[in-house]
Amino acid sequence: MxxxxxxxxxxxxxxxxxxxxxxxxxxxxxxxxxxxxxxxxxxxxRATSVSRRDPAERDLEQVLASNVQLVAAVHGLDRPLPPGRLERLLVLAHKSGAEPVVILTKGDEAADDETEAVVRSVARDIPVIVTSTVDGRGIDEVVGRIGPGRALALVGASGVGKSSLVNAIVGEELLEIGDVRASDAKGRHITTARELILLPHDAGLLLDTPGIRAIGLWEAEDALELVFGDLEELATSCRFGDCAHGGEPGCAITEAVDDGEVDGRRVDRYRALVEELATQREREEERERRDRKDGPRRGRRRRR
Ligand SMILES: Nc1nc2c(ncn2[C@@H]2O[C@H](COP(=O)(O)OP(=O)(O)OP(=O)(O)O)[C@@H](O)[C@H]2O)c(=O)[nH]1
Ligand SMILES: [Mg+2]
Ligand SMILES: [Zn+2]
Incomplete structure (x- = not known):
């Protein structure tokens, strides 16, 4: 443009x-x-850059969108919400440098208490907007958060209703939308390209993306604080500076789990993410050492 x-x-x-x-x-x-x-x-x-680990090339970054001010982790209330999925989406959003928000689509379909509990515990200080393209709820609130010159990227699984939301905001059937399988609420990957949509009346921009299954994080260590800030705070009281919170003596996180103040499964997911990011960084450094020795390989350069 x-x-x-x-x-x-x-x-x-x-x-x-x-x-x-x-x-x-x-x-x-x-x-x-x-x-x-x-x-x-x-x-x-890029002022901001929404990226994940390339699902096809495990040591490569894949940029999904750039220069957006807002990233929405989009989830549909027609399906269960695994807490780890929301955690990863929000860390990815925070890592981008943009403001994260949670959009729960299909508000006209009954949400269960479990989903509500997951959202409350994972997205503690993050705005949550419930939308519906059927009864129109939440649409104005989404538009209100965008505004002139600002862009909102929609990121989430296939079939959660990202393109439907764009159409509802724009007020016409601009993008193709698809069915979801009734058996497991899975989408059919209808959107195949990323699309930037300029909203009428200078209301800002929307960036629709194809549904993503894998949410591999890329160099997101510093972004973990958004969803795991309380654990990182606790960790400063562990006896050992390099405590892995796996039963070491004097571990403040293990103590908090034992006291019932912190959910142990959440700690497990946090530890797994820390581990995953550390392994990935080691591989990355190893590759850079190799590249320095051999000279860069074609098409394997870091896109930054
Ligand atoms: N009941 C209800 N159904 C919705 C709503 N929003 C979307 N849907 C339905 O969800 C299905 C998937 O919608 P899409 O907009 O294609 O989903 P998507 O997230 O863009 O999917 P991909 O492009 O594959 O990533 C369609 O059958 C929509 O009609 C909603 O607010 N309420
Ligand atoms: Mg779509
Ligand atoms: Zn510890």
């Missing part, structure tokens, strides 16, 4: 091996190239 409206340009992926490949939300410089026409010449630094 340019001052003069939409233009179709070439993103030269061969050349982009050496620079940053553009993603939806990027600000870019367009250049005229002989024989090629208009091409993406340069991608500006």
């Amino acid at each position: 340019t001052e003069d409206g939409r233009v179709r340009v070439l993103s030269d992926s061969q050349r982009a091996q050496d620079v940053i490949a553009p993603v939806t939300g990027d600000w870019v410089v367009l250049e005229e190239e002989d024989g090629l026409g208009t091409v993406v010449g340069h991608v500006f630094d």
